[in-house]
Amino acid sequence: MPELPEVETIMRQLKPRFTGKTIDRIDVLDPLVTAPQPPRTLARLTKGRNVADMARRGKYLLFELDSGDTLVIHLRMTGRLTATKTPLKSGEKDRLRLLVRFRGGAAIAFHDVRRFGKAFVLPGEKAAGYWEKRLGPEPLERSFNRKFLGGITAGRKRPIKSLLLDQKFIAGIGNIYADEALYAAGIHPLRAAGTLTGDEVARLVESIKATLRRAIRLQGSSIDTYRDTGGRRGRFQETFRVHRRQGEPCPGCGGTVEKIKVGGRGTYFCPACQR
DNA sequence: CCCCAGCCCTGGTCGC
DNA sequence: TGCGACCAGGGCTGGG
Numbered sequence: 273m274p275e276l277p278e279v280e281t282i283m284r285q286l287k288p289r290f291t292g293k294t295i296d297r298i299d300v301l302d303p304l305v306t307a308p309q310p311p312r313t314l315a316r317l318t319k320g321r322n323v324a325d326m327a328r329r330g331k332y333l334l335f336e337l338d339s340g341d342t343l344v345i346h347l348r349m350t351g352r353l354t355a356t357k358t359p360l361k362s363g364e365k366d367r368l369r370l371l372v373r374f375r376g377g378a379a380i381a382f383h384d385v386r387r388f389g390k391a392f393v394l395p396g397e398k399a400a401g402y403w404e405k406r407l408g409p410e411p412l413e414r415s416f417n418r419k420f421l422g423g424i425t426a427g428r429k430r431p432i433k434s435l436l437l438d439q440k441f442i443a444g445i446g447n448i449y450a451d452e453a454l455y456a457a458g459i460h461p462l463r464a465a466g467t468l469t470g471d472e473v474a475r476l477v478e479s480i481k482a483t484l485r486r487a488i489r490l491q492g493s494s495i496d497t498y499r500d501t502g503g504r505r506g507r508f509q510e511t512f513r514v515h516r517r518q519g520e521p522c523p524g525c526g527g528t529v530e531k532i533k534v535g536g537r538g539t540y541f542c543p544a545c546q547r
Numbered sequence: 548c549c550c551c552a553g554c555c556c557t558g559g560t561c562g563c
Numbered sequence: 564t565g566c567g568a569c570c571a572g573g574g575c576t577g578g579g
């Protein structure tokens with residue numbers, strides 16, 4: 273499940289390799305990947321454009337084009353990007369949804385088993401409004417601090433974990449990192465957001481930043497399908513404290529890690545350490 | 548405005 | 564061996 277650390281890892285791998293390259297053409301093998309935008313729109317707005325820069329916003333990967341438009345890719349649950357130098361072999365065409373071909377022969381292949389992933393072109397004049405409507409601040413930037421988190425938790429009754437997962441409040445945190453950050457902060461995932469004390473808010477800010485930074489350093493988490501652009505696994509899953517460890521001992525107190533549902537998502541926590 | 552249930556997708560697992 | 568039920572969950576919509 274590519275969340276912020278996984279998308280960041282992919283972006284850092286692609287950026288030096290593809291910045292400055294020119295898109296020859298994009299092949300859309302599954303029209304669902306561009307929906308509701310028709311494949312021809314994506315093809316037309318990217319053909320012959322130069323990649324001026326690459327970036328990440330939340331879980332979105334951005335190719336900033338010399339036209340001022342942005343090619344946006346979201347991997348959702350099972351999407352994978354593979355950087356290739358040569359045309360794909362037949363076996364690699366399984367579940368290939370999109371192929372970005374660059375002048376000179378390099379390409380980026382977008383594979384996706386579940387077909388949730390998306391690719392679309394965001395016109396330059398619409399970009400600011402698009403992100404503003406959907407995404408809160410980047411959790412690794414200075415603007416994400418105790419004052420900000422205190423502001424968005426105040427008065428809210430929804431569980432703190434649901435709030436962390438809501439991209440409109442904070443961009444990029446998914447199920448894995450919400451569980452791990454709440455554990456590190458010693459906060460129960462079902463706590464009503466508005467009941468967090470000032471200390472807890474401060475701890476949670478630091479836990480989120482530390483967890484994400486460590487995950488980026490370990491190149492993300494590979495539980496199931498996630499791989500980087502070279503097909504390699506991340507290593508953060510080897511350091512999970514609670515996520516996907518129900519029934520196992522808590523590394524802090526030796527009690528048993530439990531699993532519940534919060535906002536429809538599987539949630540792992542230690543009932544003794546998280547209050 | 549706030550919050551949650553349900554939907555989209557497919558492969559893997561489980562019970563019968 | 565086959566088959567249906569169910570689960571995984573990011574982002575979005577609809578409704579209370």
